Amino acid sequence: MxxxxxAGCGGTSQKLPSQQSATVKVASGIPGPPATGGHSGGSITIxxxxxxxxxxxxxxxxxxxxxxxxxxxxxxxxxxxxxxDGPYPNAAAALSATEHNSVYTIHLRPGVRFQNGRRVxxxxxxxxxxxLLDPKIASWAASYLYTIDGAEAMFxxxxxxxxxLKVIDPMTLRVQLQAPDLTFPxxxxxxxxxxxxxxxxxxYGTDFARHVVSTGPFMLTSYSSSAQTCTFTRNPYYFWKGxxxxxxxxxxxxxxxxxxxxxxxxxxxxxIGEGIGPSLVPQVYAQPSLKKYVVQVAVPGLRWIGLNxxxxxxxxxxxxxxxxxxxNRTEVSHIGYGESVPWGLPFTKSLPQFHRVATExxxxxxxxxxxxxxxxxxxxSFTLTSTSDDPNxxxxxxxxxxxxxxxxxxxxxxxxxxxxxxxxxxxxxxAAPIVWYQVQPTALDIVSSNYVSSGSANYWNxxxxxxxxxAQRAMRAPDTAQSNVYLxxxxxxxxxxxxxxxxxxxxxxxxxxxxxxxxxxxxxxxxYYDRLWKAA
Amino acid sequence: MAPVFGAPDKIYADGISPHGLPLPFGSxxxxxxxxxxxxxxxxxxxxxxxxxxxxxxxSNVTSIGLGAVxxxxxxxxxxxxxxxxxxxxxxxxxxxxxxxxxxxASVVGEGVFGVIVVVTALYWAWTARVVFGETLALRRRTxxxxxxxxxxxxxxxxxxxxxxxxxxxxxxxxALNGAAVVAxxxxxxxxxxxxxxxxxxxxxxxxxxxxALQYAPHEVVxxxxxxxxxxxxxxxxxxxxxxxGSVSLxxxxxxx
Numbered sequence: 001m002x003x004x005x006x007a008g009c010g011g012t013s014q015k016l017p018s019q020q021s022a023t024v025k026v027a028s029g030i031p032g033p034p035a036t037g038g039h040s041g042g043s044i045t046i047x048x049x050x051x052x053x054x055x056x057x058x059x060x061x062x063x064x065x066x067x068x069x070x071x072x073x074x075x076x077x078x079x080x081x082x083x084x085d086g087p088y089p090n091a092a093a094a095l096s097a098t099e100h101n102s103v104y105t106i107h108l109r110p111g112v113r114f115q116n117g118r119r120v121x122x123x124x125x126x127x128x129x130x131x132l133l134d135p136k137i138a139s140w141a142a143s144y145l146y147t148i149d150g151a152e153a154m155f156x157x158x159x160x161x162x163x164x165l166k167v168i169d170p171m172t173l174r175v176q177l178q179a180p181d182l183t184f185p186x187x188x189x190x191x192x193x194x195x196x197x198x199x200x201x202x203x204y205g206t207d208f209a210r211h212v213v214s215t216g217p218f219m220l221t222s223y224s225s226s227a228q229t230c231t232f233t234r235n236p237y238y239f240w241k242g243x244x245x246x247x248x249x250x251x252x253x254x255x256x257x258x259x260x261x262x263x264x265x266x267x268x269x270x271x272i273g274e275g276i277g278p279s280l281v282p283q284v285y286a287q288p289s290l291k292k293y294v295v296q297v298a299v300p301g302l303r304w305i306g307l308n309x310x311x312x313x314x315x316x317x318x319x320x321x322x323x324x325x326x327x328n329r330t331e332v333s334h335i336g337y338g339e340s341v342p343w344g345l346p347f348t349k350s351l352p353q354f355h356r357v358a359t360e361x362x363x364x365x366x367x368x369x370x371x372x373x374x375x376x377x378x379x380x381s382f383t384l385t386s387t388s389d390d391p392n393x394x395x396x397x398x399x400x401x402x403x404x405x406x407x408x409x410x411x412x413x414x415x416x417x418x419x420x421x422x423x424x425x426x427x428x429x430x431a432a433p434i435v436w437y438q439v440q441p442t443a444l445d446i447v448s449s450n451y452v453s454s455g456s457a458n459y460w461n462x463x464x465x466x467x468x469x470x471a472q473r474a475m476r477a478p479d480t481a482q483s484n485v486y487l488x489x490x491x492x493x494x495x496x497x498x499x500x501x502x503x504x505x506x507x508x509x510x511x512x513x514x515x516x517x518x519x520x521x522x523x524x525x526x527x528y529y530d531r532l533w534k535a536a
Numbered sequence: 537m538a539p540v541f542g543a544p545d546k547i548y549a550d551g552i553s554p555h556g557l558p559l560p561f562g563s564x565x566x567x568x569x570x571x572x573x574x575x576x577x578x579x580x581x582x583x584x585x586x587x588x589x590x591x592x593x594x595s596n597v598t599s600i601g602l603g604a605v606x607x608x609x610x611x612x613x614x615x616x617x618x619x620x621x622x623x624x625x626x627x628x629x630x631x632x633x634x635x636x637x638x639x640x641a642s643v644v645g646e647g648v649f650g651v652i653v654v655v656t657a658l659y660w661a662w663t664a665r666v667v668f669g670e671t672l673a674l675r676r677r678t679x680x681x682x683x684x685x686x687x688x689x690x691x692x693x694x695x696x697x698x699x700x701x702x703x704x705x706x707x708x709x710x711a712l713n714g715a716a717v718v719a720x721x722x723x724x725x726x727x728x729x730x731x732x733x734x735x736x737x738x739x740x741x742x743x744x745x746x747x748a749l750q751y752a753p754h755e756v757v758x759x760x761x762x763x764x765x766x767x768x769x770x771x772x773x774x775x776x777x778x779x780x781g782s783v784s785l786x787x788x789x790x791x792x
Contacts, residue, residue, distance in 0.1 A: 258750065279572065279747035282556035286751065331547065335573060337556025388728055390747060394573050397733045397744075401545055404734075413646075414728045 047269035048253035056209040070525035072218040074194035087189035113237040115219040122173040124195040141192040217244040217530035228254040244530035272511035278336025278391040300438035301506035313380040320498035322371035324361040340504035349505035358492040381409035542579040595655035603663025611671025628661035641729035711774030
């Protein structure tokens with residue numbers, strides 16, 4: 001039993017815009033360039049509030065870094081479609097799975113080169129993945145590769161190489177997994193699995209992030225922390241011939257959300273990297289002159305209040321269920337008008353081929369009071385540890401009033417982002433607001449991180465052997481449909497246990513210059529920069 | 537008075553426009569408009585005033601009380617007592633108010649109690665310094681020297697002959713200190729280290745409304761006007777008292 005992912009030799013082919021004569025080829029399944037119109041050259045500027053944490057594919061994780069990795073510097077083996085479908089072969093020519101999805105053979109696409117001109121070989125992937133697993137790098141993404149046989153042993157210094165990686169020839173890599181894993185192709189579509197050249201990494205050492213080289217459409221050519229800007233320039237060796245159209249992409253950071261909106265309106269930037277903040281969304285929709293800058297995309301994201309199940313009053317599931325019934329989600333979603341929609345379940349609202357069996361929580365204050373009475377917690381109180389990030393203060397205050405209406409007193413402790421991260425990671429909190437953006441087209445992304453007993457983001461002390469077993473079965477399922485059957489059952493169990501107060505499904509409100517042509521937004525990656533251009 | 541204007545925490549179903557915008561100043565049913573989550577601004581401003589006056593009054597009593605005790609003791613007893621107390625006072629006077637206020641708030645906790653502790657810790661030294669100087673002058677007055685010569689206990693002299701002569705000075709200090717306390721309290725709440733939601737407070741209201749400044753300026757302007765008018769009122773009261781007496785100490789008390 002196996003699966004086969006084939007792109008053909010060159011993916012889909014389309015005629016370049018009229019100013020160009022060559023034919024451009026891009027991966028199947030993702031939005032390509034149009035047959036007519038547009039031109040090469042030019043530059044766009046993306047505004048950000050803050051500097052990225054690192055442009056090293058093994059280290060970068062925040063929104064700025066993620067955007068640079070996904071859309072500028074790297075081009076992973078696989079790529080997701082705009083709506084999260086796929087993944088489709090990208091830097092891989094083909095990917096085949098055998099032995100119940102426990103052995104994957106990756107055939108590299110011929111002609112893929114690093115931005116310094118050197119050809120990419122299978123050895124480069126082995127080097128890059130072993131680097132990701134190097135404990136000295138301390139990559140946040142290392143655990144994603146644990147599925148490969150011997151990967152965890154290397155991360156734990158029990159082995160010097162990953163036994164599950166075998167170079168068949170310079171263009172073929174065989175990967176032996178510990179157990180069947182349906183999601184492995186998804187991992188290959190993540191930027192942290194893109195190759196980096198050993199010689200450049202060794203040359204720059206810890207400064208590699210400022211001199212990052214990979215295979216993406218743009219290469220980092222300047223970086224200035226003091227001037228709060230960096231520039232990515234067109235990669236002449238990019239393997240999708242004819243792309244990218246733009247000559248460069250410039251990042252500028254250090255402005256507030258409000259300032260970014262003004263900059264966009266006055267043409268100083270072409271896109272707001274983080275999107276339009278929830279508190280600014282009503283203004284944008286109410287002001288006709290701003291509407292042309294807005295693109296709304298439903299993303300697989302969730303907002304919920306995570307609860308620490310080891311702390312009262314949340315040791316009792318009835319209290320947790322009660323608070324889920326106490327929330328008027330419609331009222332909460334009014335805060336960032338359009339930025340979110342009410343959603344009372346633990347998995348994202350739009351999941352492909354997913355048939356729900358869980359019952360969504362809806363507003364029912366009478367039921368909430370009854371559950372609280374049954375739990376003897378009519379006058380329960382707890383503290384929400386939150387940050388001042390938009391829209392947390394507003395959401396917290398609305399919830400505070402809604403809980404008060406059923407007799408529960410919630411106090412709000414607003415702390416810095418660092419203090420918040422420390423509190424959640426150390427499980428030193430009672431309740432905390434969470435935003436989760438799924439980066440794979442499967443609910444396994446959420447369940448394996450948040451609700452499996454050993455999940456790396458399971459800050460809630462949630463543990464249910466049945467959920468653990470279902471997640472494992474979902475991962476080892478022969479196909480997505482069967483995997484989703486197990487995941488739907490897991491969602492029902494998690495919803496009933498209510499380790500969180502589920503609030504909203506998120507939209508991304510992108511602010512972009514209407515002069516940007518062939519603009520497509522990917523729900524996992526952000527804006528595809530390699531195929532857009534700017535009209536004169 | 538505040539309850540007359542309605543509930544400050546109630547989220548009104550009609551408090552947000554169909555586009556998700558807060559209602560502006562002058563809206564029917566919400567004269568001062570609503571905030572970003574649909575609460576009545578007038579009710580919140582009224583309750584915010586109550587909160588402000590509450591922590592202003594209490595922290596005035598505590599900071600001026602502590603400062604007066606230190607100032608009188610140091611000024612009357614002199615010697616080692618003066619040296620130790622006034623060096624401590626000078627250390628507190630050299631501390632930058634807002635930054636140390638934020639640091640202190642993170643230790644003592646937030647809320648009205650936290651603001652009172654922070655303001656007391658930061659402002660007693662100003663009173664101590666002024667009272668010390670005035671006590672030194674009183675110490676040389678003949679009725680005090682006579683009491684000392686007759687062997688009257690120090691505490692009795694301070695209580696019966698020094699403190700009553702400081703009363704008009706302390707009133708002026710209280711008024712001007714009040715202006716500073718209103719401003720620093722609002723500042724701490726604005727920065728998230730003062731009064732916490734759902735308790736309405738003007739500084740916190742400015743913080744809540746700052747993201748809506750472009751499309752709902754009333755969320756920021758209204759509490760700001762309240763702060764300015766209250767500070768001005770305290771300054772004018774202090775000025776009025778000072779004009780009736782012989783002291784004028786305004787300027788240093790507005791230095792926050």
